[in-house]
Amino acid sequence: MSNSYMEKIRERIMQAPDGSVFVNSDFADITDTNTIKQIISRLIKEGTLRRIIRGVFEKPKYSKLLQEYVAADPNEIANALARCYHWTIAPCGDTALNKLGLSTQVTAVWSYISDGPYKTYEWDKTKIEFKHRTNKEITGLSPTTILVIQALKTLGKENTDSKVIRILSHRLNTEEKAALLREGSEATDWVYNVIREICKGEKEND
Numbered sequence: 001m002s003n004s005y006m007e008k009i010r011e012r013i014m015q016a017p018d019g020s021v022f023v024n025s026d027f028a029d030i031t032d033t034n035t036i037k038q039i040i041s042r043l044i045k046e047g048t049l050r051r052i053i054r055g056v057f058e059k060p061k062y063s064k065l066l067q068e069y070v071a072a073d074p075n076e077i078a079n080a081l082a083r084c085y086h087w088t089i090a091p092c093g094d095t096a097l098n099k100l101g102l103s104t105q106v107t108a109v110w111s112y113i114s115d116g117p118y119k120t121y122e123w124d125k126t127k128i129e130f131k132h133r134t135n136k137e138i139t140g141l142s143p144t145t146i147l148v149i150q151a152l153k154t155l156g157k158e159n160t161d162s163k164v165i166r167i168l169s170h171r172l173n174t175e176e177k178a179a180l181l182r183e184g185s186e187a188t189d190w191v192y193n194v195i196r197e198i199c200k201g202e203k204e205n206d
Contacts (some may be wrong), residue, residue, distance in 0.1 A: 006039050006042070008030050009027050009030055009036070009039050010043065012027065013043070013048060013049065016059055017059075018060065018062070019058065019060075019076070020076070021052070021057070021058050021072065021073070021079070021080040022049070022057050023083060023084040024036050024037060024084070025083065026080075026083070027039075043057075047060070050072075052072050053077075053123050055084060056077055056081065056084075058077075071124065071126070072123075072124075074110040074128055075091075075099075075110065077121070078110060078128050078130075081121070081128075081130075082114070085116055087114045087115055087116035088114065088115050088138045088139060089114045089130065090112060090138060090146035091110075091112055091150065092111050092113045092150040092153075092154065093107075093111040093150070093154050094109075094111065094154070095107055095110050095111045095112065096111075096147055096150040096154055099151075100147060100148070100151050100168065101167060101171060102164060102167060108127070109128070109129055110126070110128045110129070111129050111131065112128070112129070112130050112131070113131050113132075113137065113146070113150060114131065114138075115132070115134075115139065116132065117130070117132055118131060118132050136186070137149075140183070142176070142179045144176045144179065145180045145183040148168060148172075148180055148198070149184060149191060151168075152164075152195075153191065157190045164194075165194065165197045169197075169198045169199075169200070177199040178199075180195055180198065180199055181195060
């Protein structure tokens, strides 16, 4: 195993912020898979990386305030798994509500829609689930559009009131609203009507 590969991988990890999550494919431009696995194992033993679940590793983040290592971010892990398996994902359910500031309730399960298979992953009392959806619900839409649509579907028509519309309108910038208005036209009628209220004042572009 070449030391130059080891140093290139170590350098990439050290340049990333503490708490960053990696998968083997993040280093595929440096060397082959078997060599990457060997190097990752060495980096785990020396403490540069911490294994979260099989094939997913974190650069540990230490809190001086708490005087302990911070738990891995489930959203970072979800995105790392998506990179690994070439899935397109987006938060759904309570996870989507939390991301948009529509709920402060701590979620027991981090939920995502995905164009990959239904899968669940668990570690340290944390659970991530990926729910398969058809490509038309994900592909070609910006992350913000998917997130808003999933949040609205989670709330349901009867629970989507003026407060929800106000929060989302303030949270999204002009570019995000324009994309939401344009991309959300294929959503169900009530969802798109809410989108139009959120994006009042924005123009739909072709």
